[in-house]
Amino acid sequence: MNIYADNAATTKTSDKAIEAMVQTMKNVYGNPSSLYSLGQRAKEVLEQARMDVAKCIGADFKEIYFTSGGSEADNQAIISAAKFGLLNQKKHIISTKIEHHAVLHTLKKLEKEGFEVTLLDVPQNGIVNIEDVKNAIREDTALVTIMFANNEIGTIQPIKEIGQICKEKGVTFHTDAVQAAGHIPIDVNELNIDMLSMSAHKFHGPKGVGVLFARKKIVLTNVIEGGAQERGKRAGTENLPGIVGMAAALEEACLHMKENAEREIVLRNRLIDGLSQISHSMLNGDREKRLPGNVNYIFEGIEGESLLLLLDARGISASSGSACTSGSLDPSHVLLAIGRPHEIAHGSLRLTISAENTEEEIDYIVQQTKEVVAYLRSISPVWEKIKMK
Numbered sequence: 001m002n003i004y005a006d007n008a009a010t011t012k013t014s015d016k017a018i019e020a021m022v023q024t025m026k027n028v029y030g031n032p033s034s035l036y037s038l039g040q041r042a043k044e045v046l047e048q049a050r051m052d053v054a055k056c057i058g059a060d061f062k063e064i065y066f067t068s069g070g071s072e073a074d075n076q077a078i079i080s081a082a083k084f085g086l087l088n089q090k091k092h093i094i095s096t097k098i099e100h101h102a103v104l105h106t107l108k109k110l111e112k113e114g115f116e117v118t119l120l121d122v123p124q125n126g127i128v129n130i131e132d133v134k135n136a137i138r139e140d141t142a143l144v145t146i147m148f149a150n151n152e153i154g155t156i157q158p159i160k161e162i163g164q165i166c167k168e169k170g171v172t173f174h175t176d177a178v179q180a181a182g183h184i185p186i187d188v189n190e191l192n193i194d195m196l197s198m199s200a201h202k203f204h205g206p207k208g209v210g211v212l213f214a215r216k217k218i219v220l221t222n223v224i225e226g227g228a229q230e231r232g233k234r235a236g237t238e239n240l241p242g243i244v245g246m247a248a249a250l251e252e253a254c255l256h257m258k259e260n261a262e263r264e265i266v267l268r269n270r271l272i273d274g275l276s277q278i279s280h281s282m283l284n285g286d287r288e289k290r291l292p293g294n295v296n297y298i299f300e301g302i303e304g305e306s307l308l309l310l311l312d313a314r315g316i317s318a319s320s321g322s323a324c325t326s327g328s329l330d331p332s333h334v335l336l337a338i339g340r341p342h343e344i345a346h347g348s349l350r351l352t353i354s355a356e357n358t359e360e361e362i363d364y365i366v367q368q369t370k371e372v373v374a375y376l377r378s379i380s381p382v383w384e385k386i387k388m389k
């Protein structure tokens with residue numbers, strides 16, 4: 001059996017997206033900046049994709065900037081708000097301890113340049129306290145950046161409420177919606193969002209392409225300098241096949257969002273129920289307020305990496321911690337932030353499913369995980385002690 005259960009790392013490109021990309025590569029290869037008709041045809045296709053993407057999040061097409069992915073969109077959003085804040089002596093930024101490294105590392109860089117960053121603690125359920133956000137805002141706060149849904153534990157943040165607070169206080173609000181886009185409903189106006197990041201490969205689109213949504217009032221700073229593409233805010237000949245593939249994938253994801261989510265929630269709950277039968281285990285993150293496809297478990301007395309490799313040998317692709325941290329021995333910063341002790345945080349397993357998974361696959365994953373955890377515990381030097389607790 002071959003089961004893909006790592007959709008938070010990346011997703012399988014949909015047939016519709018591939019088809020749209022191939023057609024674009026074959027037929028619309030002109031440069032959108034060229035004035036002859038082949039170029040103008042490419043420009044039309046580009047602008048149609050911009051409108052399609054805008055529609056899926058309730059934005060205006062003039063507020064959509066195509067980027068190379070979620071990381072670039074996060075970088076540009078945060079750097080832009082910081083540079084703009086500086087013009088008004090605002091040097092304070094608020095975020096959380098559970099953000100993606102694309103956000104955290106950008107904030108680190110700004111700290112070295114003299115910005116003050118407040119990283120909010122996150123309670124054990126993995127959901128940011130609205131009051132904490134409110135209390136952290138100061139006169140000199142230039143930006144609040146809080147992710148829509150977490151890539152490791154799947155928890156969904158109270159984005160609308162946070163956006164409302166920022167709106168009332170006149171603070172720019174950015175959200176990294178890379179895990180949320182195409183999976184749960186997003187309307188930037190209803191949710192009071194000023195800037196938002198998305199990435200195609202997290203919703204069955206191609207890799208290396210994403211979106212920065214920025215309201216018209218936002219003054220963007222370039223991260224890539226050069227030509228006048230993307231209204232002068234992001235240079236470089238547009239990745240038209242990627243952009244068209246992304247628009248096709250997002251449209252498809254938004255069209256089938258409700259039924260996909262309902263299906264995933266049934267599978268997810270079946271998976272959680274199955275894994276909960278393993279002793280000395282616990283679910284990470286709120287059981288309800290989480291992405292439809294996300295399951296993240298801790299099994300005491302084992303190493304997540306060993307579990308991952310043994311599951312791979314049984315045909316299951318899963319993750320322990322995030323893709324960026326596997327390969328390093330540090331436990332996930334997200335699990336530490338929600339208060340999991342160091343030694344326990346090592347034993348985590350993230351399974352992120354899509355609507356393409358089946359009940360049989362879920363049952364297979366549960367069975368194999370039970371067996372592998374039992375085996376790893378049988379050779380674990382610490383398990384005997386933990387068992388007695």
Ligand SMILES: *Cc1c(COP(=O)(O)O)cnc(C)c1O
Nearest residue numbers: 069070071100102151178179199
């Ligand atoms: C994957 C991911 C990113 C990075 O997106 P890329 O397109 O891979 O650069 C950023 N934030 C979150 C929450 C993600 O899951």
